[in-house]
Structure formats: structure tokens, C-alpha cells
Amino acid sequence: MDRIRVALADDHPIVLAGIRTLLTADPEIDLVGEATSGRDALPMIRAAGPDVAVIDVSMPGLNGLELTERVTGECPGTRVLILTVHEDAAYVQPLLKAGARGYLLKRSAADDLLRAVHAVAAGGVYLDPSIAGHALDPSGAAGRAEAAEGGEALSPRETETLRLIAQGFSNKEIARRLDVSVKSVETYKARAAEKLGLRTRAEIIRYAAARGWLDALALRT
Amino acid sequence: MSIRRTGGVPGGEHHLSRGNGRTFVALVFAAAIPVLLLSGWVATLMAQQQRDLDRRAAVASATRVAERVASDLASQVTVLEAEAASATLDTPDLAAFYAEAERLRQAHPLWETVELAGPDGGQVVNLLRSLDDTLGPTSDRASFDAVVRTGKPVIGGIGPVGTVSGKRLVALRVPVIRDGVLRYVLSVRLATNAVSSILRDAGAPEGWVGTIVDADGITIARTRAEAEELGQPANAALQAAIRRAPQGFYTGPTLEGANVEVVYRTLKDTGGWSVHFGMPVAALNAPVSRSYAVLAGGSVLSIGLALALVGLVGRDMAQRRAGEQARFTLALRSSEEQGAVAAEAAELGTLRWDAGRGQVTASARAATLLGWRGEVAEGRETETGLAGALGAVLAEDRARLDDAIGRSLAEGGPVDEEFRVADGTGGPRWVRLAGRAPQLHGEAPAGLIYGVVSDIEPRKRAEAERLELLRRLGEAQENEQRRIARELHDQVGQTVTGLSLGLKSLERLVAGSGPEAGRHVQWLQGLAGEIGRDIHRAAVDLRPTALDDLGLCEALATLLREWSRRHGIRADLEFLGDAARVPAPVETAVYRIVQEALTDVLKHAVAATVSVAVEHRTDAMRVIVEDDGIGFDAEHAARPGGAGAPGKPRLGLSGIRERLALLDGTLTLETSPGVGTALFVDIPVPQAA
Structure with missing residues (x-):
């Protein structure tokens, strides 16, 4: 089996040195290039044509996201493994969309870097275990909103209240609009939420968005 | 206040004393009016009473005179009747009779003469003549005839000037009857001055004029102008009155005046004589008229006084009003002055x-x-x-x-x-x-x-400066935190990463040196990992890099996820509207506000679920943070020190409000015990130019 050709881009010398030591210790890995900035990294990767490019997200010059896009666009044979300090799942999605095949937190690097490089080189996708859960999270809520479909039918007042709640009005504002008391609004809201199994305002908003109730709002904005 | 007092009091006293004097005069006037009217009325009453008294006195005088004259005449008649029964006339012995009669005449000085006449009227004896003289017929035939006809004594009227006496005389005649046959008629001729003296003696009341007339209305006696009137017929009114009634009143013209009030009485047994007392109406009524004049004068004076009183009171009231107005004006001016001074002092x-x-x-x-x-x-x-x-x-x-x-x-x-x-x-x-x-x-x-208009420019400027300062302070703090967070991530964090990588290499190198070295390396590795996590957490707490790199939505999502995981409270985020980035200060503010709201929820709400909704509208951001906790009494919490179960006032709210003040944002709180709390935050977003 061929040794895995790996290129390394990190602006931090200590980290770079640590990774280099770790990678060179693996007999199956060939370190074919190093860069300390985003701008230097692209020509280096283009020239070396590695199997796996380990890229730090936050680098001066060209940041990790752009670099990933350029590398996946220009070097189809190179798979990108993102190495980052950012634990926010929010960073993951854009990078995965941009073509990254792996996402590894720096603090896990000591233990998991070699495994990640091997996994990506083998054609798989590697996500750091501590963020793997986050990346899948958003789909769950949407599922709940859909599940509420089968609930009991709402009265017109409850529907109206729910719609206004989703549009961001306070109970007092709703009470004024519907010409009822604040207590009544609270009651409508509680009853409607119970019928549909919605527990929070965010869920109500998602339910409303799924119904198209907020289209008018979207037009307005 | 003191200025007004010292200025106002002396003037007021002066007005007061003048007002008092006028009031006194007015009171005197008011008291004089009824006194004047009353005294006028009393005078009138007294005058009328006086007149009545005068009248009554006149009536009494008339009665008295009438009685006196009547009785006098009656006594004369009695004397005469006694003489008629004299023996001298039985035979008759005329000489004796003459002597007797002469004696009688001597005894009665008023008797002018005594005459004896035969039934035919021819005089037999007359004391004015000697017994021997031849005498003519008697005068005053009417009374003589009356005696002949009635056979009773008769008092005649005043006769014409007698042929013998040469005077106007009054005849008293009595019949001389012997054996039922009229032999003679004995007469006495009285001089009228006798009647006059009776009248005068009777004492006519002052001012009254007494008159005695016979049945034919011929004047017999009079208290005034007797000489001219004697024997003259009296006025028509008198004649009409005595024909009408034996006594009474009448008014008519007399010597004394055109309009004279007369009271009269007819004498008894005197053949129709009557006594009259008269007084000119003008004289009689003079006191009454005078009193009327007094009354009228009093009334006129009273009216004058009343008018004066009205004038006085009116003037007094006007002056008082003017004084009061002056005082009010003074007070008003003083108060205005004070207000003006205060307003000026306060600019x-x-x-x-x-x-x-x-x-x-x-x-x-x-x-x-x-x-x-x-x-x-x-x-x-x-x-x-x-x-x-x-x-x-x-x-x-x-x-x-x-x-x-x-x-x-x-x-x-x-x-x-x-x-x-x-x-x-x-x-x-x-x-x-x-x-x-x-x-x-x-x-x-x-x-x-x-x-009141005041200049608040300095305050507004100071306020703006303070806000600007706060904003810059906040910004500086954010920048500093951002710098430190970046430093932690990019420098310290990387170094720790390098450390743990180095430890990994070390682990392989010491693999053969026994389990002791291996454990040590592993312990160091654990330590490095922990430091890495701590640094990461500290950096995120200071300022999440996601907020700068990825925007508000992602940063909030991470925040909520982390917070939820750390505290075991379900957290839910929904982002609505335009996905475009908003200015950094707004993003930071929203992020921090949500952070503070979550801290609050953790501290006070006892919630199971928190829901955050962010809506990006064209010109504003609306952030809603809602929990299903115990809530609190918003009105109660609005007061300082109003802390109490359930839930305590949210101290974090003041931090939120401060942040919003810098961005002209507003915070609305909706909560009630048991229902949970919802924060509604609105922040205006300046349109990108």
C-alpha cells in the first residue's frame, strides 16, 4: 500500500512542529510540504499534490474556508482535513459544504490526528467526536414541527394568536390587536401549544414557518 | 411676602378709618329718617287733636252761652211774670204799677223800660214816659201778637229803633191775665248790650267769634264789630242753618272771612234765638296745615337723606371694592414679581x-x-x-x-x-x-x-457625551475581550496544542522505559487537554470568535447549545427574517443581551425551557427571550425593594437596559407568576448606506 502523502498548513510554528513530529513518526505517512500562511499554502499544495492537506482554519492571508474551496476546486486529488481550535459546530457546515472531508479539533489532534488522516485518505469523512452531535442537531427540531401536524384542530382565535406569537408580538400587543384581555391571550396560547405539542416560542415559529404563515412577514422585511 | 405686608397695611388702615366715618354718617342718616317721619306724623296728629279740642271748646262755649242767655232771659221772664201777677194790676192801679215797675227797673239795670200795653197793642204805661203821656202802639208787633195768641210769655226779636227809646231793643212780654181774660201785655225792653255782656262773659274761646241772632236771623249780639252788625240780618248760610236744624255746624262766609266754620245752638224758650261761634277755616286749620307742612318737609328731608345714604353707601362700596382691587392687584403684582424673579434666577x-x-x-x-x-x-x-x-x-x-x-x-x-x-x-x-x-x-x-421653557442643551449634551463615553467604553471592552480571546485562541491555545502534540511524541519515545514514565506522560497529556479546554471556554466567554467570523445567528446557536448542555435547561433558537449581517455593535448587543437574559433565567426563573427568537426586520431587530419558569409580579418588581416570592427582580435587566440605551432600543417585559417571563427587545438597525 502506498504511503499517504500529506501536506501541512498552519501559521503557528509550535503546532506545526508538533504535528510534523507526530506525522513523521508514522511510517505510513510522507510529509510532502509545509506552509505557514494561507497564501503560501495554495501554491505549495498545488505543487506537491498531496493525498491529504491538513489545513488550519484561521490563518492570515487566505483563511481556511477559502483555501478549502480553492484546493478542492483546483486539486481534485487532494482531500482536505480541517484542523481548528473552533469547537463551534457553526464552523463545520460551511467547511463541509466547501469540500472538506474531515474536521478535527486541535485539542484532539494529539490523539486523533493520525486516525483522521488515515480515515480521510481512505476516502471517508472524519468529524471530531465532540462536534459530531452538533452537526446533526438542526434537523431534529424541524422533525418535531412536522410531527405536530396530526394534532387537534385549532380554533380561529387560537390560530390567530399562534400566528401573531410567531410574528413576534408580545401578549399585550396581541391582546390589543384581537381586542381581548392578556389573560385570554395566555389561555389561547397555552391551549394551542398543548393541542399541537409545541412547547416554546421557537417551536411555534417553526410551525408557523412550515405553514407559510410568515410569508407575509418575509415580504414585509 | 413681607414686602407686600408692610406696603399694604397703612393704606388699608387709612381706607378703613375713612370708611368707618362714612359708615357712621350713613347710620345717623338711616336713624334720622324714621325719627323725622315719626315726629312729622306726631305733629300732624297733635295738630288735628288740637283742632278737635278747639272745636269741642267752641261747642261747649256755644252751649254754655246758650244756657246762660236762656236762663238769664228765663229769670227776667220770671221776674216779669211775678210783676204781671202784681196786685197793682188787679184793679188796675196804674200809678202804683208805675211806681212798682220803676222800682223793678231800678233793680235791673239792663231793663231799658217796662211797658204795659192793652190787648189791642196800645201802650198804657211806659216807664220812659210819665204816666200821663199819651202813648202810641207798641213796637215789635210780632212778639206782641204771639203773646196775645198763645197767652204765654214770649221773647221777641230785636226790634227796630224804638220811637220812644231811640234804641234797638229786645222785648220780653208776658200776658197779664185776670179771670182768664187777657187784660194787658207786660213787656220789658232789654238793651242788647245786656245780651252782649252775657255773650262776652260766657268767654268765647280764643279766636272764635260769637254771634247771637233771633229767630229771623237778625243779629242781637256779637263779640266783634257789634256796632255795625247789630240789627242787621245775618248771612244766608246762617239763616239756612237755623232753618234746617236747631243746632249743628255749617260753614259760610262771614265778616271774618270767606270760609268760616261755625258751630251753633238754638236757645230754649227764647223764640228761636241761637248762639253761633265761628272761626275761619284757615285759622282753625292753621296748626294742622303747619304740621302738614312739617310732615311734608320731614318727608322731603327723609328722601333727601335716603338719597344721600344711598350715595354714601354706594360710594363706600365702590371705594371698598377699589381698595380690595388695589390690594389684589398689589398681591398679584407681587406674586408675579416673585414668579418672574424665580424664573429669571432659574433662567x-x-x-x-x-x-x-x-x-x-x-x-x-x-x-x-x-x-x-x-x-x-x-x-x-x-x-x-x-x-x-x-x-x-x-x-x-x-x-x-x-x-x-x-x-x-x-x-x-x-x-x-x-x-x-x-x-x-x-x-x-x-x-x-x-x-x-x-x-x-x-x-x-x-x-x-x-x-415654563428651560434650556436643557447642556444637560442633553452631557447626556450625549455620557452615552458616547459609555458606548466607547463598551466598545473598548468588547475590543479588549475580543483581543484577549483571540490571543488565547491563537497564541496560548496553539501553544497548548503544540504541548499536547509534543507530549504525544514523548509518549511514543518513552514507551519502552517502563510504566512509570508512561503514566507521567499520560497525566501531562490530560493536564494539557484540560488547559486547552479551559482556555477555549475562557475565550468563548470573553467573546466568541463565531460572532465575528460567522455572525449573530451561529454565535447564538452555539451559545444556547453550550448553555443548555452546561445547565441542563432545554434551549431553543429560531432566527427569522433577513439573514444579512447587521452592524457589529447591534450584533454584539443582541448577543450580550441574550447572554444576560440567560444568566437571569438561570438565577431566578427555575425554568425547564428557554426559547430565543430573533427577528431581523428591515429597520429593527426584535429579540424575544421566553422561559417557562415561575415568573414574577412585574408591578411588584418595578418598585425598589419589591423583591419577594415568587421570583426576584431581575438585576440583569438593568444591564440590558443600559445596553439598549446606547442603541435607542427598548425593553418590554411580560410576565406573571406561574406563567413564565418573556423579554421583548427592540433595537433599531441603521440602514446600510
Whole structure:
């Protein structure tokens, strides 16, 4: 089996040195290039044509996201493994969309870097275990909103209240609009939420968005 | 206050003493009026009584005179009757009779003569002549005939001037009857002055004129002008009266006057003689007339006094009113002066907003503050139309000010508005108008507001500076935190990463040196990992890099996820509207506000679920943070020290409010015990140019 050709881009010398030591210790890995900035990294990767490019997200010059896009666009044979300090799942999605095949937190690097490089080189996708859960999270809520479909039918007042709640009005504002008391609004809201199994305002908003109730709002904005 | 007192009291006393004098005079006048009227009335009554007394005295005199004359005549008649029965006439012995008669005449000085006549009227004896003389027929034939006819004594009227006596005499005749046959008629001729003396002696009341007339109305005696009237027939009124009734009153013309009141009595057994007492009506009524004059005079005087009294009281009232008005004016001026001094000292302008007249009147200071164009006279009031007054206000604030004034006029509440005035020299200036409708005796003239205008430019500037300072402080803090967070991530964090990588290499190198070294390396690795996590957490707490790198939505999502995981409270985020980035200060503010709200929820709410909704509208961000916790009594919490179960006042709210103040944002809180709490935050987003 061929040794895995790996290129390394990190602006931090200590980290770079640590990774280099770790990678060179693996007999199956060939370190074919190093860069300390985003701008230097692209020509280096283009020239070396590695199997796996380990890229730090936050680098001066060209940041990790752009670099990933350029590398996946220009070097189809190179798979990108993102190495980052950012634990926010929010960073993951854009990078995965941009073509990254792996996402590894720096603090896990000591233990998991070699495994990640091997996994990506083998054609798989590697996500750091501590963020793997986050990346899948958003789909769950949407599922709940859909599940509420089968609930009991709402009265017109409850529907109206729910719609206004989703549009961001306070109970007092709703009470004024519907010409009822604040207590009544609270009651409508509680009853409607119970019928549909919605527990929070965010869920109500998602339910409303799924119904198209907020289209008018979207037009307005 | 003291100024007004020392100035006001002496003048008031002066007015008072003058007023008292006038009041005294008025009282005297008021008392004099009834006294005058009463005394006039009493005088009239007394005069009338006097007149009645006079009349009654006249009647009494008339009666007395009548009785005296009658009795006198009766006694004469009695004497005569005795003589008629004399023996001298039995035979008759005329000489003896003559002597006897002569004796009688001597005894009665009023007897002018005694005459004896035969039944045919021929005189037989007359004492005025000697017995031998031949005598003619008797005079006064009427009385003689009456005696012959009746056979009873008769008192005749006054006769004509006698042929023998040469005087007007009154005849008393008695029949001389012997054996039932009339032999003679014995007569006595009385001089009328006898009757006159009786009349005079009877004492006619003062001023009254007494008259005695015979049955034919011929005057026999009179207390005045007797010489001319004796034997003359009396006036027609008298004659008519004695024919009409034996006694009574009448009025008619007499010697003494054209209109004389007369009382009269007819004498008994005197052949129709009557006594009359008369007085001119004018004289009789003189006291009454005088008293009437007095009464009239008194009345006129009373009316005069009353008019004077009315005048006095009227003048008094007018003066009092004038004095009071002067005092009021003084007090008003003093109070106005005090107000003006206070307003000047506070550098305030005063304003009178008269919507009814469409005019605004302002003191010089107010006019200057309000930036009115045109002449602003020093120390004088300036007036301008409503449009002019509003026109000086900056266009952005004009509607708000007009609205506030309109509301105050409609509801009568106070108006307190801060607005900008376009200043000719510099930029717009902040001015505050505080005022209200005047409250005079409950009913206020519609459309009027009195206000005070103050210059709040320095305060506004200070406020703006303070806000700017706060904003910059916040910004500096954010920047500093951001720098430290970046430092932690990019430097320290990387170094720790390098450390753990190095430890990993070390682990392989010491693999053969026994388990002791391996454990040590692993322990160091654990330590390095922990440091890495701590650094990461500290950096995120300081400022999440996601907020700068990925935007508000992602940063919030991470925040909520982390928070939820850390505290075991379900957290839910929904982001609505435009996905475009908003200015960094707004993003930071929203992020921090949510952070603080979550801290609050953790501290107070005892919630199971928190829901955050962020809506990005065209010109504003609305953030709603809602929990299903125990909530609290919002009204209770609004008061300081109103802490109490359930839930405590949210201290984090003040931090949120401070942040919002920098961005002109607003916070609305909706909560009630048991239902949970919802924060509604609105932040205006400046449109990207």
C-alpha cells in the first residue's frame, strides 16, 4: 500500500512542529510540504499534490474556508482535513459544504490526528467526536414541527394568536390587536401549544414557518 | 411676602378709618329718617287733636252761652211774670204799677223800660214816659201778637229803633191775665248790650267769634264789630242753618272771612234765638296745615337723606371694592414679581399657549430659547401665531410637541416635552417645555396652557457625551475581550496544542522505559487537554470568535447549545427574517443581551425551557427571550425593594437596559407568576448606506 502523502498548513510554528513530529513518526505517512500562511499554502499544495492537506482554519492571508474551496476546486486529488481550535459546530457546515472531508479539533489532534488522516485518505469523512452531535442537531427540531401536524384542530382565535406569537408580538400587543384581555391571550396560547405539542416560542415559529404563515412577514422585511 | 405686608397695611388702615366715618354718617342718616317721619306724623296728629279740642271748646262755649242767655232771659221772664201777677194790676192801679215797675227797673239795670200795653197793642204805661203821656202802639208787633195768641210769655226779636227809646231793643212780654181774660201785655225792653255782656262773659274761646241772632236771623249780639252788625240780618248760610236744624255746624262766609266754620245752638224758650261761634277755616286749620307742612318737609328731608345714604353707601362700596382691587392687584403684582424673579434666577422662560386665540405669548427669555425669529425685545413679552411657534421647532420634533400640547389641552393633564429648536447660529438646541392648563376655580378657559421653557442643551449634551463615553467604553471592552480571546485562541491555545502534540511524541519515545514514565506522560497529556479546554471556554466567554467570523445567528446557536448542555435547561433558537449581517455593535448587543437574559433565567426563573427568537426586520431587530419558569409580579418588581416570592427582580435587566440605551432600543417585559417571563427587545438597525 502506498504511503499517504500529506501536506501541512498552519501559521503557528509550535503546532506545526508538533504535528510534523507526530506525522513523521508514522511510517505510513510522507510529509510532502509545509506552509505557514494561507497564501503560501495554495501554491505549495498545488505543487506537491498531496493525498491529504491538513489545513488550519484561521490563518492570515487566505483563511481556511477559502483555501478549502480553492484546493478542492483546483486539486481534485487532494482531500482536505480541517484542523481548528473552533469547537463551534457553526464552523463545520460551511467547511463541509466547501469540500472538506474531515474536521478535527486541535485539542484532539494529539490523539486523533493520525486516525483522521488515515480515515480521510481512505476516502471517508472524519468529524471530531465532540462536534459530531452538533452537526446533526438542526434537523431534529424541524422533525418535531412536522410531527405536530396530526394534532387537534385549532380554533380561529387560537390560530390567530399562534400566528401573531410567531410574528413576534408580545401578549399585550396581541391582546390589543384581537381586542381581548392578556389573560385570554395566555389561555389561547397555552391551549394551542398543548393541542399541537409545541412547547416554546421557537417551536411555534417553526410551525408557523412550515405553514407559510410568515410569508407575509418575509415580504414585509 | 413681607414686602407686600408692610406696603399694604397703612393704606388699608387709612381706607378703613375713612370708611368707618362714612359708615357712621350713613347710620345717623338711616336713624334720622324714621325719627323725622315719626315726629312729622306726631305733629300732624297733635295738630288735628288740637283742632278737635278747639272745636269741642267752641261747642261747649256755644252751649254754655246758650244756657246762660236762656236762663238769664228765663229769670227776667220770671221776674216779669211775678210783676204781671202784681196786685197793682188787679184793679188796675196804674200809678202804683208805675211806681212798682220803676222800682223793678231800678233793680235791673239792663231793663231799658217796662211797658204795659192793652190787648189791642196800645201802650198804657211806659216807664220812659210819665204816666200821663199819651202813648202810641207798641213796637215789635210780632212778639206782641204771639203773646196775645198763645197767652204765654214770649221773647221777641230785636226790634227796630224804638220811637220812644231811640234804641234797638229786645222785648220780653208776658200776658197779664185776670179771670182768664187777657187784660194787658207786660213787656220789658232789654238793651242788647245786656245780651252782649252775657255773650262776652260766657268767654268765647280764643279766636272764635260769637254771634247771637233771633229767630229771623237778625243779629242781637256779637263779640266783634257789634256796632255795625247789630240789627242787621245775618248771612244766608246762617239763616239756612237755623232753618234746617236747631243746632249743628255749617260753614259760610262771614265778616271774618270767606270760609268760616261755625258751630251753633238754638236757645230754649227764647223764640228761636241761637248762639253761633265761628272761626275761619284757615285759622282753625292753621296748626294742622303747619304740621302738614312739617310732615311734608320731614318727608322731603327723609328722601333727601335716603338719597344721600344711598350715595354714601354706594360710594363706600365702590371705594371698598377699589381698595380690595388695589390690594389684589398689589398681591398679584407681587406674586408675579416673585414668579418672574424665580424664573429669571432659574433662567427660565415663561410661555402662554393660547390655542383658542391661536397665539403664543412668551417672555423675552422664552422667545430667545424657542428661537423665534424677529425682534425679541429685552424684558418684554413677544407674541406669535401657533404656526410660527411650531415652525421654530425642528421638523422631527414638531409633530410630537404639537401632539403633546393637543393631548394636554384635551385631557387637562400636564405637558412635559423635550424638543429641539432650530437655532440660527449653531445647530439645533434642546429645550424643555413643562406646563399645564391653569386651574382657576375648577373651570379652565379652554385651550390655554401656561408653561415654563428651560434650556436643557447642556444637560442633553452631557447626556450625549455620557452615552458616547459609555458606548466607547463598551466598545473598548468588547475590543479588549475580543483581543484577549483571540490571543488565547491563537497564541496560548496553539501553544497548548503544540504541548499536547509534543507530549504525544514523548509518549511514543518513552514507551519502552517502563510504566512509570508512561503514566507521567499520560497525566501531562490530560493536564494539557484540560488547559486547552479551559482556555477555549475562557475565550468563548470573553467573546466568541463565531460572532465575528460567522455572525449573530451561529454565535447564538452555539451559545444556547453550550448553555443548555452546561445547565441542563432545554434551549431553543429560531432566527427569522433577513439573514444579512447587521452592524457589529447591534450584533454584539443582541448577543450580550441574550447572554444576560440567560444568566437571569438561570438565577431566578427555575425554568425547564428557554426559547430565543430573533427577528431581523428591515429597520429593527426584535429579540424575544421566553422561559417557562415561575415568573414574577412585574408591578411588584418595578418598585425598589419589591423583591419577594415568587421570583426576584431581575438585576440583569438593568444591564440590558443600559445596553439598549446606547442603541435607542427598548425593553418590554411580560410576565406573571406561574406563567413564565418573556423579554421583548427592540433595537433599531441603521440602514446600510
